[in-house]
Amino acid sequence: xxxxxxxxxxxxxxxxxxxxxxxxxxxxxxxxxxxxxxxxxxxxxxxxxxxxxxxxxxxxxxxxxxxxxxxxxxxxxxxxxxxxxxxxxxxxxxxxxxxxxxxxxxxxxxxxxxxxxxxxxxxxxxxxxxxxxxxxxxxxxxxxxxxxxxxxxxxxxxxxxxxxxxxxxxxxxxxxxxxxxxxxxxxxxxxxxxxxxxxxxxxxxxxxxxxxxxxxxxxxxxxxxxxxxxxxxxxxxxxxxxxxxxxxxxxxxxxxxxxxxxxxxxxxxxxxxxxxxxxxxxxxxxxxxxxxxxxxxxxxxxxxxxxxxxxxxxxxxxxxxxxxxxxxxxxxxxxxxxxxxxxxxxxxxxxxxxxxxxxxxxxxxxxxxxxxxxxxxxxxxxxxxxxxxxxxxxxxxxxxxxxxxxxxxxxxxxxxxxxxxxxxxxxxxxxxxxxxxxxxxxxxxxxxxx
Numbered sequence: 001x002x003x004x005x006x007x008x009x010x011x012x013x014x015x016x017x018x019x020x021x022x023x024x025x026x027x028x029x030x031x032x033x034x035x036x037x038x039x040x041x042x043x044x045x046x047x048x049x050x051x052x053x054x055x056x057x058x059x060x061x062x063x064x065x066x067x068x069x070x071x072x073x074x075x076x077x078x079x080x081x082x083x084x085x086x087x088x089x090x091x092x093x094x095x096x097x098x099x100x101x102x103x104x105x106x107x108x109x110x111x112x113x114x115x116x117x118x119x120x121x122x123x124x125x126x127x128x129x130x131x132x133x134x135x136x137x138x139x140x141x142x143x144x145x146x147x148x149x150x151x152x153x154x155x156x157x158x159x160x161x162x163x164x165x166x167x168x169x170x171x172x173x174x175x176x177x178x179x180x181x182x183x184x185x186x187x188x189x190x191x192x193x194x195x196x197x198x199x200x201x202x203x204x205x206x207x208x209x210x211x212x213x214x215x216x217x218x219x220x221x222x223x224x225x226x227x228x229x230x231x232x233x234x235x236x237x238x239x240x241x242x243x244x245x246x247x248x249x250x251x252x253x254x255x256x257x258x259x260x261x262x263x264x265x266x267x268x269x270x271x272x273x274x275x276x277x278x279x280x281x282x283x284x285x286x287x288x289x290x291x292x293x294x295x296x297x298x299x300x301x302x303x304x305x306x307x308x309x310x311x312x313x314x315x316x317x318x319x320x321x322x323x324x325x326x327x328x329x330x331x332x333x334x335x336x337x338x339x340x341x342x343x344x345x346x347x348x349x350x351x352x353x354x355x356x357x358x359x360x361x362x363x364x365x366x367x368x369x370x371x372x373x374x375x376x377x378x379x380x381x382x383x384x385x386x387x388x389x390x391x392x393x394x395x396x397x398x399x400x401x402x403x404x405x406x407x408x409x410x411x412x413x414x415x416x417x418x419x420x421x422x423x424x425x426x427x428x429x430x431x432x433x434x435x436x437x438x439x440x441x442x443x444x445x446x447x448x449x450x
Contacts, residue, residue: 001130001172001173003126003128003129003130003172006130006172006173007126007172007178010172010175010176010177010178011177011178011179011180012177012178012179013179014038014039014041014042014154014179014181014183015042016177016179017039017042017120017152017154017177017179018039018042018043018045018046019046020118020150020152020177021043021046021050021053021118022050022117023050023051023052023053024051024052024053024054025053025054025117025118026054026055026056026115026116026117027043027053027054027055027056027117027118027119027120028055028056028057028112028116028118028119028120028144028148029055029056029057029058029119029120029121030119030120030121030122030123030134030137030141030144031057031058031079031104031137031139031140031141031274032058032136032137032139032187032274032276033122033135033136033137033159033186033187033274033275033276033282034121034122034123034134034135034136034137034139034141035057035058035122035187036120036121036122036152036154036179036181037122037154037181037183037184037187038154038179038181038183038184039120039152039154039179039181040120041183047073047074048073050073050074051072051073052071052072052073052075053073053074053075054074054075054077055074055075055076055077056077056078056079056097057076057077057078057079057085058078058079058080058082071092071093074093075093075095076088076093076094076095077094077095077096077097078094078095078096078097078338079097079099079101079104079338080101080337080338080339080340081094081096081335081336081337081338086336089334089335096335096338098338098339098385099339100300100339100341100343100344101139101243101296101300101338101339101340101341101344102296102297102299102300102301102302102341102344103297104139104140104143104295104296104297105140105142105143105167105295105296105297106143106297107140107143108140108143108144108146108147109143109146109147112147113147114147116144116147116148116149117148117149117150118148118149118150118151118152119144119145119148119150119151119152120152120153120154121134121141121144121145121151121152121153121154122135122137122153122154122155122156122159122181122186123135123153123154123155123156123159123170124155124156124157124159124160124161125155125156125157126155126172126178127161129171130171130172130173131169131170131171131172132153132155132169132170132171132172132175133159133161133162133164133168133169134162134168134169134170134293135159135160135161135162135186135282135285135293136159136160136162136186136274136275136276136282136285137273137274137275138162138164138167138168138273138274138293138294138295138296139273139274139295139296140295140296140297141167141170141295142167142168142169142170142295143167143295145170145174145175146174150176150177151170151174151175151176151177152175152176152177152178152179153170153175153177153178153179154179154180154181155178155179155180155181156181156184156185156186158185158186158279158282159186159282160275160282160283160285160286160287161286161287162275162285162286162288162291162292162293163287163288163289163291163292163293164292164293164294165266165271165292165293165294165295165298166294166295166298167294167295168293168294168295185279186282188277188278188279189246189276189277189278191224191247191278192220192221192224193221194221194224194225195221195362196399197362197363197398197399198221198222198225198362199225200399201222201225201360201362201397201398201399202222202225202226202229203229204397204401204402205222205226205229205314205358205360205397205402206226206229206230206232206233208312208356208358208395208402209230209233209235209238209312210235210310210354211235211236211237211238211262212236212237212238212239212262212309212310213235213238213239213310213311213312213354214238214239214240214241214263214264214308214309214310214311214312215227215230215238215239215240215241215242215311215312215314216240216241216242216243216305216311216312216313216314216315216345216349217242217244217246217248217249217314218243218244218313218314218315218316218340218341218342218345219244219276219316219340220316221316222314222316222360223246223248223314223315223316223360224246224247224248225248226248226314227246227248227249227251227252228248228251230252230257231251231252231255231257235257236257236259237259237260237261237262238252238257238258238259238260239258239259239260239261239262239263239270239308240252240258240260240270240271240272241263241265241266241271241272241299241305241308241311242270242271242272242299242345243272243273243274243296243299243300243340243341243345244272244273244274244275244276245270245272245274245275245276245277245281245285245291246275246276246277246281247277247278247280247281249270250277250280250281250284250285253270253290254284258270260290263308264307264308264309265304265307265308266292268290269290269291269292270290270291270292271292271294271299272291272292272293272294272299273293273294273295273296273298273299273300274296296341299341300341300344300345300348301344301348302344302345302347302348302351303348303351304348305344305345305347305348305349305351305352306348306349306351306352306355307352308352308355309352309353309354309355310352310353310354310355311348311349311352311355311356312349312355312356312357312358313345313346313348313349313355313356313357313358314358314360315328315342315345315346315357315358315359315360316328316359316360316361317342317359317360317361317387317388318331318361318375319361319375319376319377319380319381319384320359320361320375320376320377320393320396320417321376321377321378321379321380322376322377322378322379322410322413322414322417322418322429322432322433322436322438323379323390323410323413323414323438324390324393324396324405324413324417325380325386325388325389325390325393326342326359326386326387326388326389326390326393327380327384327385327386327387328340328342328387328388329385329387330383330384330385331381331384332381332382332383332384333383334383335385339385339387342387342388343387343388343389343392345357346359346388346392346393346394347392350392350394356394356395357393357394357395358394358395358396358397358402359388359393359395359396359397360396360397360398361375361376361396361397361398362375362398362399363375363376363398363399363400363420363421363422363425364422364425372422372424374421374422374425374428374429375398376398376417376418376420376421376425376429377429378429378432378433378436378438379436390405390413393405393406394406396416396417396420397420398420398421400419400420400421400422400423401419401420402420403416403417403419403420403448404416405417408448410438411433411438411439411440411443411446412443412448412449412450413438413448414429414433414438414439414448415433415439415443415446415447415448416448417429418430418433418448419448
């Protein structure tokens with residue numbers, strides 16, 4: 001095949017790509033940095049021409065108005081609500097798709113194999129063998145191209161070429177159309193604002209990580225601070241097996257802290273399925289032999305994760321109740337993010353030889369009236385999504401300390417969690433726990449360790 005000739009034959013404009021969409025279709029966008037911003041802009045411009053176009057997406061980055069509350073034009077469905085999608089949801093124009101992130105490829109190959117009319121995905125430019133690389137978002141993209149009736153790639157010179165394990169590329173023979181995007185770079189993610197609470201939690205976590213450990217860092221400020229603290233702790237030969245690759249992981253590699261030399265699998269490689277960070281991160285990733293991008297059903301498979309000795313999983317949450325249930329994605333019935341891979345890495349790290357799984361949260365948050373509210377609660381609110389069941393939780397960390405819930409009865413769990421709550425709420429939580437029967441009569445005077 002003459003790849004250059006085939007490329008030219010399939011090349012269309014973003015307007016033409018958007019013109020492929022008809023009323024009533026199901027349209028799937030590439031995930032995170034694979035989001036096709038240029039095509040999305042042109043599709044939004046056609047809103048008044050279209051009716052009941054159903055979009056599945058994740059972390060949309062444009063601010064294209066698609067928030068018609070009556071959903072006459074676009075019905076948005078999100079795998080994980082990002083900033084823009086949360087705004088859609090507020091206006092009644094976005095619905096969450098509950099799933100574990102590691103299920104993504106199977107979702108397409110089994111459950112959505114006849115339900116994708118067009119997939120639009122951002123990729124690198126084509127190489128001399130006719131391949132396009134999914135770059136900073138391998139995730140589930142290959143599976144989407146296998147089931148979609150039409151595959152449209154939006155190529156972007158800013159997308160890094162990421163060496164992979166498998167499913168990191170798609171060949172031009174499997175692509176229907178190509179759009180060149182010179183209007184948008186791939187999205188950058190701002191560095192989280194670091195608080196003194198984040199630093200206190202990160203310091204507790206850093207003490208738990210040994211030389212030769214393999215780390216996963218989730219989304220948010222706490223995992224980001226942990227990455228940077230590990231440089232100061234002079235740790236050696238860490239590895240990375242994570243769903244996300246971020247700026248702090250890049251810094252760990254540059255500092256020589258992460259080498260992957262002692263990894264049990266994928267020796268010497270930092271393994272991940274997507275990246276989110278600054279432009280410097282994407283440049284660092286481009287054709288870097290120290291990195292390996294895999295699909296998410298590999299990175300997030302608990303049994304694959306568990307093959308890494310000393311696997312560490314560090315994830316943030318919104319609230320934990322006194323029985324140990326973790327809510328990381330909703331406030332009551334209002335969805336604000338998604339399950340992601342938190343449960344998968346919590347389970348996988350716990351199963352690993354010498355592994356540890358940490359759930360982190362600030363002890364309080366600020367209420368609408370400016371007063372603090374405890375994030376350790378007697379019970380979750382009506383409508384809260386349980387992201388990690390109580391049976392899966394081991395370490396819980398706040399700025400006031402760290403406890404391990406494994407092997408603990410409900411009264412021990414309640415007392416342990418109260419011990420790391422904000423001091424102003426300890427009496428209130430204790431009374432609530434006694435009233436609920438979590439702390440029983442014979443255990444009132446005991447410490448949580450018995």
